[in-house]
Amino acid sequence: MGRLEGKVALISGGARGQGAAEAETFTREGAKVVFGDVLDAEGQKVEAAIRATGGDAAYVHLDVTREADWEKAVRAAGDRYGKLDILINNAAIVINRVPIEERTEAEWDRVMAVNAKGVFLGTKHAIPAMRRAGGGSIVNISSIAGIGQSLQQEPAYAASKGAVRIFTKVTAAQHAKDGIRCNSVHPGPVDTEMFHAAFRDQEQLARRLARIPLGRMGTVAEMVSLVLYLASDESAYMTGSEILIDGGAMAQ
Numbered sequence: 001m002g003r004l005e006g007k008v009a010l011i012s013g014g015a016r017g018q019g020a021a022e023a024e025t026f027t028r029e030g031a032k033v034v035f036g037d038v039l040d041a042e043g044q045k046v047e048a049a050i051r052a053t054g055g056d057a058a059y060v061h062l063d064v065t066r067e068a069d070w071e072k073a074v075r076a077a078g079d080r081y082g083k084l085d086i087l088i089n090n091a092a093i094v095i096n097r098v099p100i101e102e103r104t105e106a107e108w109d110r111v112m113a114v115n116a117k118g119v120f121l122g123t124k125h126a127i128p129a130m131r132r133a134g135g136g137s138i139v140n141i142s143s144i145a146g147i148g149q150s151l152q153q154e155p156a157y158a159a160s161k162g163a164v165r166i167f168t169k170v171t172a173a174q175h176a177k178d179g180i181r182c183n184s185v186h187p188g189p190v191d192t193e194m195f196h197a198a199f200r201d202q203e204q205l206a207r208r209l210a211r212i213p214l215g216r217m218g219t220v221a222e223m224v225s226l227v228l229y230l231a232s233d234e235s236a237y238m239t240g241s242e243i244l245i246d247g248g249a250m251a252q
Helices: 017-026 038-051 067-081 105-133 155-178 194-198 204-209 220-231
Strands: 006-011 033-035 056-059 087-088 136-141 180-187 242-245
Touching: 006 017, 006 067, 006 105, 006 220, 017 033, 017 038, 017 087, 017 155, 033 038, 033 067, 038 056, 056 067, 067 105, 087 105, 087 220, 105 136, 105 155, 105 180, 136 155, 136 220, 155 242, 180 220, 220 242
Parallel strands: 006 033, 006 087, 033 056, 087 136, 136 180, 180 242
Antiparallel strands: none
16 A cells, blocks of 8 residues: 555646656555646656556646646646645746846746745645645745755745745644645755756856765655655644755754
């Protein structure tokens, strides 16, 4: 019996990287999964791959900055699978680092829209569905940027991930009465396309990894194992927690 047997999950940012790995892992653990992204061709390939191995998953177009898309995604979970137990707010973007005075308003707004507003909208529309299901688990993917190491962080990204951290705690405190848990995950550097796109310069990458006591990037599999735990009933007494998975970076 899988660790998510009988559960229905909704995952944002599921077309590649960590989100795709979560969708694949959750179906192997017995969940039925709706996952969304704006990368439709990639998302459809992930759906086909999951179905080819016997998993039950459906891809939907999901721009996390659009409330109508979230409404459709939550409705798709209910219409297809009858309920919603798990929400993984995974979608996010990074942006090139520049001083605060050089950041444009449009760039700031875009980062906040995807990384913070997207989490708000997903949570807003998942709560009523989870309440009808008798409870659920929300896992918000934040970052160590939302906690500290501020000298090295890109300001817009750090602000957006800090917002996710606090929003997680508010959600947890206010909806425990509904049986809804909410926790945040705070990774350090993870070996994904998004991370490598932000650190194309090898010297810059080496300096970044030098700030990690374990001396390496985390793997997608390591992140997904933590997300799986928080999504499952194994973490039933955890809510409002912020979990670092950063190779010891924040211990310095």
